[in-house]
Amino acid sequence: MTLVFTPRPGSAPLTSMVAAQARMEARLLLRNGEQLLLALVIPVLVLVGLQQADGLLDLGPGRRIDVLTPGVLALVVLSTGFTSVAISTGFERRHGLLKRLGATPLPRSALLAGKVGAVLIVEAFQLTLISAIALGLGWQPRGGVQALLSVVGLVLAGTAAFVGLALLMAGTLRADTTLAAANLVYLLLLAGGGVIVPFDRYPASVQPVMELLPTGALAEGLRDVLDGAAVGLGHVAILLAWTVVAATLAARTFRWE
Amino acid sequence: MGAACPVSARILRLGTVSSPAVEVEDLVLTYGSIRAVDRLTFEVAAGSVTAVVGPNGAGKTTTMETCEGYRQPHGGRVRVLGADPRRDAARLRPRVGVLLQSGGAWSGVRAVEMLRHIASLHAHPLDIPALVERLGLGSCGRTPYRSLSGGEQRRLGLAMAVVGRPELVFLDEPTAGLDPQARHGTWDLVQELRSSGVTVVLTTHYMDEAERLADTVHVIDSGRLVASGSPSELMAHGAERTVRFWAPAGxxxxxLRAALPEGSRVDEPLPGSYVVRGHVDPHLLAALTAWCAANGVLAEGLAVERRTLEDVFLDLTGRELRP
Structure with missing residues (x-):
């Protein structure tokens, strides 16, 4: 086929632009070794390791794997929704990718939609894999279809909050600072954010703070619904509040270059 | 250059002759207390190739990025294809192709994958395999962006700028870091874009490039326009040709000057190397050789030299090194 440069400009349909952007970003997330470590290896190690090391960490009453699995699912949402997005967006900014995409027909809103779509694609892989491993280890989720729908709702709300926070960080800090800060926040929340260890194992004085953290709200919400309880509106409200605050601040402060 | 245009491109040009593709009027941009662009005014005719040249820090990239909608002017105005590059950005983006001065891709993305992605955002993109072959990206098609050479990154950027079949492209230093083959390939591409009716605005440090490609050259320095015109107009502007020859020193x-026509100048910049400036025509040459014959001087390496665009550029912007 010969090249015809005669002008024939035009944008692709919005939906296909969003889909293209989501596919592209998901491919790149899955291709990146460090991100994959964060996204899969650490959650699997936490799941298998803590399941085996019985005396190491007191997870409270209930079957150990049933307590552990919802927390690891929340950890996956944290690592992909927050840490991966913050780091990759920080470097996209530094490498002029965001600037360059700004000169294409892709609107900013479609870029964000594509980013969220990529995160959801990757999370779907991760959550399926972690659930399969957990089931193999004897996990017995309760609540049936109702619980599954609640999990989807909580994961969506949690992803929205984490992506908002990631963009707030990546849009204002330098790329290397974002890299360090996003990993630090991940570790801090993993240890003290109520992700893996249920709230009632923590001192009473810090429990109210934990409930207000997005990690705490997501993990505790997942533990409740996978134990057969109805979805806690308080948890959903906290996640939505984080989403609104983070998205508003990010929209105001985000620098594309 | 213009004679080789296909008919369709000419009609397109006639149809848009009244409205320039780009209008920059009294443009001012400041960084803190520094005026990067200082009341800059110029136009780009639709269907033409325009080169914006100037030393480092002259304000070329700032001007390009304002036209691309990245920067809000602090004064004056810019119109691109008759629209405001910021307010009407959504309408302009499909119509305008951009090559940034650097970067513009994910570090882990493969070259052709990146090009396909940009293509997928457009309604009628160019044929990717043909474009890849044309720009010699075949051998590095699966190489991650961060591992591409500077020249390969530049060629990929160029492909990304044209893949959406734009009406107007802004190319910021399209040939920086290219080897001679790739440079000639890029020149051919720019000429083909022009003959297909695409308006091209490019910046460059290479005066031979501007001289060869551009219908119009705008020379800017310290954010101001210091000269504009076609390469031949600029080279004719205030230009004497020179005659150089070697002869015994002193x-x-x-x-000699008395023997030459009025207004001629004779310099000896190095011992034994002579430069004659003035209205260089056959009479001057005859008078010069007659004087040599009368004085028993054998002028060696006698040459009449045309001023190049580079000479004009250096005369306009000074010869001292820029910080």
Whole structure:
């Protein structure tokens, strides 16, 4: 086929632009070794390791794997929704990718939609894999279809909050600072954010703070619904509040270059 | 250059002759207390190739990025294809192709994958395999962006700028870091874009490139326009040709100048190397050789030299090194 440069400009349909952007970003997330470590290896190690090391960490009453699995699912949402997005967006900014995409027909809103779509694609892989491993280890989720729908709702709300926070960080800090800060926040929340260890194992004085953290709200919400309880509106409200605050601040402060 | 245009491109140009593709009027941009662009005014005719040249820090990239909608002017205005590059950005983006001065891709993305992605955002993109072959990206098609050479990154950026079949492209230093083959390939591409009716605005440090490609050259320095015109107009502007020759050192230059037409100048920048400036025509040459014959001087390596665009550029912007 010969090249015809005669002008024939035009944008692709919005939906296909969003889909293209989501596919592209998901491919790149899955291709990146460090991100994959964060996204899969650490959650699997936490799941298998803590399941085996019985005396190491007191997870409270209930079957150990049933307590552990919802927390690891929340950890996956944290690592992909927050840490991966913050780091990759920080470097996209530094490498002029965001600037360059700004000169294409892709609107900013479609870029964000594509980013969220990529995160959801990757999370779907991760959550399926972690659930399969957990089931193999004897996990017995309760609540049936109702619980599954609640999990989807909580994961969506949690992803929205984490992506908002990631963009707030990546849009204002330098790329290397974002890299360090996003990993630090991940570790801090993993240890003290109520992700893996249920709230009632923590001192009473810090429990109210934990409930207000997005990690705490997501993990505790997942533990409740996978134990057969109805979805806690308080948890959903906290996640939505984080989403609104983070998205508003990010929209105001985000620098594309 | 213009004679080789296909008919369709000419009609397109006639149809848009009244409205320039780009209008920059009294443009001012400041960084803190520094005026990067200082009341800059110029136009780009639709269907033409325009080169914006100037030393480092002259304000070329700032001007390009304002036209691309990245920067809000602090004064004056910019119109691109008759629209405001910021307010009407959504309408302009499909119509305008951009090559940034650097970067513009994910570090882990493969070259052709990146090009396909940009293509997928457009309604009628160019044929990717043909474009890849044309720009010699076949051998590095699966290489991650961060591992591409500077020249390969530049060629990929160029492909990304044209893949959406734009009406107008802004190319910021399209040939920086290219080897001679790739440079010629890029020149051919720019000429083909022009003959297909695409308006091209490019910046460059290479005066031979501007001289060869551009219908119009705008020379800017310290954010101001210092000269504009076609390459031949600029080279003719205030230009004397020069005559150079070698002869024994210490000739009587006063005597020689007296023998030459009014207004001629004779310099000896190095011992034995002579430069004659003035209205260089056959009479001057005859008078010069007659004086040499009368004085028993054999002028060696006698050459009439045309001023290049580079000479004009250096005259306009100074010869001292820029910080």
């Amino acid at each position: 000739l009587d230059r006063i005597s």
